[in-house]
Amino acid sequence: MRNNTDNNGERPPERHRGPVVLRRGRQSEDSTTDQRLLDSRGPSDWVHTDPWRVLRIQAEFVEGFGALAEVPRAVTVFGSARTPRDHPEYQLGRQIGAALASAGFAAITGGGPGVMEAVNRGASEAGGLSIGLGIELPFEQGLNPWVDLGVNFRYFFARKTMFVKYAQAFICLPGGFGTLDELFEALTLVQTKKVTKFPVVLFGSSYWGGLYDWIRNTMLAEGKINERDLALLHVTDDIDDAIGVVQEAYKAWEDTH
Template identity: 55%
Template sequence: MTDVTPEPLDDDVPVNDSEVRYAGAAQLRVPEGEEYVTSDETLLEWVDPRDRALMLERTVRDSWRVLRIQSEFVAGFDALDKVTEAVTVFGSARVAPGSEAYEMGVELGRQLADAGYAVITGGGPGAMEATNKGAYEAGGESIGLNIELPFEQHMNPYLTLGMNFRYFFVRKTMFVKYAQAFVCLPGGVGTLDELFEAVTLVQTGKVTRFPIVVIGKTYWGPLLDWLRDALLEAQMISPEDMGLITMVDTPEEAVDVVRASGIR
């Protein structure tokens, strides 16, 4: 695996969007044909402990990396400490502008902003962009917490506050710490990860219970059926755990669930 150190962008040189990557706050250009290795990948890469030289290098490198991780937490806390009532929204980066799923995100962002909530998303394209767009155009606070990825990681243009993170776990902390509710639009593996992390945090009492809403009964219904028919049937979860996720069909219903929880 090649650990590429991309060149800083030169404003005088035209750059294809596919070449642009982020490393924390820095915007970089990856040389054509080179593999881009993210900070998370480098951090989690396995090193053979029998290779003493490589292990020593890894130990020194990780010790310094702790300072970078600390700085990301500090930057996030400083940037978001004025956020009041906020709702974190998750959804697919692959949703196309103008599609029904995209317009649902726009409507959700608009209604959340009209209800007085700040909107927090992953800051990227697709459903994230749609929700930020709706909040931004309604005059609300529109926050995007972007992540260093080999793909799908450019910040959308509808943000009143945008941040780039190197590490998933730092970014996830910000999603949870500054939100009083989670809403999930249709999405893929990343959305499922974020959904079930929220459920786990509430189920285990790691956070004060707050609404977790999924929009789209046709899309999410089979997942909730599986939770009931497989996990609950096998007694892997408790009956009350089924109440941790509320399924609705429209953005308006989702906002009503958030309001009914008493968040204001």
């Protein structure tokens, strides 16, 4: 343990920076926090420092919680941003968004183009609540025009918290790395009981079948997961089946709350 006194037994010189104590020559700053706040002159590098990023992160959580706190029951739908509007998967996304709205669920997506736009569009056209949680990316431009309630995020982890916190289920349409990222994070959260009664529907057996078979025939067969873990996934090609899984899980959740 470090001795809190100098060799002569006296407390070393110290400087306070809020809750932080700086000793033994670590007090290099010659201005106060108030002075640095009120004096607008000087370099702007401070906006890129880690303490400032913490405040930005906090603000993103506050804004997200505030915007979504009164959202009714909802389902998060993932899928590729690269799906063109004339693709069958786009039309499928619209149908799923509409089906969610008809079943009384808000539709949450990443707010971008492709399948996300399709789901938002279907939900909005059917009179449901269409939610988009966007992310600052160099290759995607803003929220799609079918988002009724939108929140933009700088940080993936803040955005991902909102996807899970305000949804009762995930539906994954064909997608890329982002969809896989959300899929396996959701499975991990359910497996470790961070969230409960949270089904994950893989829509499109021709797309997801190979992944499901690998999980069953390799991960399960080698004991890396168990049968209960495998049961967290539901593969289907039927919209009514997907909505039924969501409704059943929501009813089970209601019964325990």
